Amino acid sequence: MISYVWGGMMLLSLICAAITGRMPELSNAVFSGGESAISLCISLLATIPLWSGLMNIAESSGIVRLISRMLRPLFRLIFRISPDSKAAGAICMNVSANMLGLANAATPFGIKAMGLLQDENPSDDTASDDMITFVLINTASVQIIPTTVAQIRAKYGSASPMDIICCIWITSICTLIIALIANVILRQFSGGRKCHI
Amino acid sequence: MSYITAWFAPLVICVIVVTGMIRTDNVFSHFTSGATMGLKTVYSIAPSLVGLIVAVQMLKSSGAVDILTYALTPIADILHIPKDVMPLVLLRPVSGSGALAMLDRLVATAGADSISGRVASVLCASSETTFYTTTLYFSSVRIKRIRHTLIAALIADFSCTIISAITVNLFFG
Numbered sequence: 001m002i003s004y005v006w007g008g009m010m011l012l013s014l015i016c017a018a019i020t021g022r023m024p025e026l027s028n029a030v031f032s033g034g035e036s037a038i039s040l041c042i043s044l045l046a047t048i049p050l051w052s053g054l055m056n057i058a059e060s061s062g063i064v065r066l067i068s069r070m071l072r073p074l075f076r077l078i079f080r081i082s083p084d085s086k087a088a089g090a091i092c093m094n095v096s097a098n099m100l101g102l103a104n105a106a107t108p109f110g111i112k113a114m115g116l117l118q119d120e121n122p123s124d125d126t127a128s129d130d131m132i133t134f135v136l137i138n139t140a141s142v143q144i145i146p147t148t149v150a151q152i153r154a155k156y157g158s159a160s161p162m163d164i165i166c167c168i169w170i171t172s173i174c175t176l177i178i179a180l181i182a183n184v185i186l187r188q189f190s191g192g193r194k195c196h197i
Numbered sequence: 198m199s200y201i202t203a204w205f206a207p208l209v210i211c212v213i214v215v216t217g218m219i220r221t222d223n224v225f226s227h228f229t230s231g232a233t234m235g236l237k238t239v240y241s242i243a244p245s246l247v248g249l250i251v252a253v254q255m256l257k258s259s260g261a262v263d264i265l266t267y268a269l270t271p272i273a274d275i276l277h278i279p280k281d282v283m284p285l286v287l288l289r290p291v292s293g294s295g296a297l298a299m300l301d302r303l304v305a306t307a308g309a310d311s312i313s314g315r316v317a318s319v320l321c322a323s324s325e326t327t328f329y330t331t332t333l334y335f336s337s338v339r340i341k342r343i344r345h346t347l348i349a350a351l352i353a354d355f356s357c358t359i360i361s362a363i364t365v366n367l368f369f370g
Contacts, residue, residue, distance in 0.1 A: 002332060002343060009252040013259035020260030033254030037247040041239060049235035054210060056231025057217035057224055100205045111238050111337045118338040126342040127335065132349070135334050139327045139350040140357075146322035147202045152301050153318055158309035164319050167364040171323040174360045179353035186345035 044107070051108040055093060064089040067096055078137075078180065079130050087116035091134055101143050110138060129187055136183050140176040143168075238337060245336035253291050253328065262287050278362045279313040281306075285320065286358045290327035290351065297321070315369055319361040324354055 017026040058064050068075070068083060071092045075083045082088065090113035097106035113134060121128040127135075146168050153161040217224040256262075266283045273283050281303060289296045300321050307313040327350045335343050 033251035052235030053232035
């Protein structure tokens with residue numbers, strides 16, 4: 001799937017650049033894209049080790065267990081793995097960091113969670129139901145205080161930059177629910193691995 | 198408000214470290230062993246990031262967003278999505294920094310308290326860079342068959358656009 005999306009994006013850009021006459025820009029993008037990927041990796045190189053280190057402390061000191069216990073009822077509703085597993089702990093840490101708007105912290109927790117989910121996945125190259133659910137929760141993004149957007153609105157003279165916060169909460173939660181419903185429906189048709197972990 | 202959120206990261210770090218100092222014997226060695234695993238993770242995801250980001254930059258620079266916006270105008274009209282928000286709708290799942298730059302320009306031209314500005318802000322705050330997140334997470338565990346992930350995520354992104362327009366019109370229309 002990723003291979004097709006990847007190839008499709010490149011083919012689509014070639015066709016569109018031919019139509020719009022932006023071939024020089026496209027050619028530039030091939031080189032600058034690699035550079036921006038590496039600068040992203042460098043910034044990840046700074047944040048991921050820091051937060052995986054902190055995650056390791058939080059795990060051995062029992063903070064992870066405490067947070068998982070608080071999120072347990074919701075967790076049971078959405079995931080198939082046991083709420084006491086290590087993967088569940090990493091998932092809960094990822095979700096809490098995302099809600100606080102700490103994207104830099106959320107990503108390392110998320111990658112850790114994927115690794116632990118993969119340990120319980122019977123397949124080497126096919127995503128398990130729980131992995132998909134987890135990625136969908138991340139792509140839906142629920143944030144309690146949307147600082148970045150509020151900053152942009154404040155910069156351009158909004159009377160009250162945070163007045164859209166209710167709209168954002170309603171939209172995020174509806175989007176998350178739609179993602180989870182789509183997930184439950186679509187997984188009946190996709191691959192059909194009966195892997196109840 | 199941003200002063201309050203500035204507290205989050207430092208506070209979270211201190212709570213974790215101090216609790217670690219009380220409850221475990223050697224916090225710093227716990228930290229370093231976790232950080233080592235983190236370094237390995239970055240190493241393993243770098244190749245797929247290079248591949249994906251090149252494709253995203255190509256798509257952005259090729260004018261594909263403009264062509265798709267033009268094609269989707271009738272749908273935007275039916276769903277009461279402001280016309281100037283459409284390019285952002287298409288860019289949001291693909292590029293986080295690109296979407297932020299576009300939001301900045303849109304709010305500057307349409308006005309921070311305009312309907313377009315509000316819809317764009319709600320949209321950006323309520324969605325994620327779907328393609329980046331999906332690739333990052335699955336490539337970190339070398340999963341190639343992601344089944345219905347992308348379809349479900351894009352359905353959610355599309356609904357996010359519609360709901361942003363509905364809520365903004367409801368509260369501020």
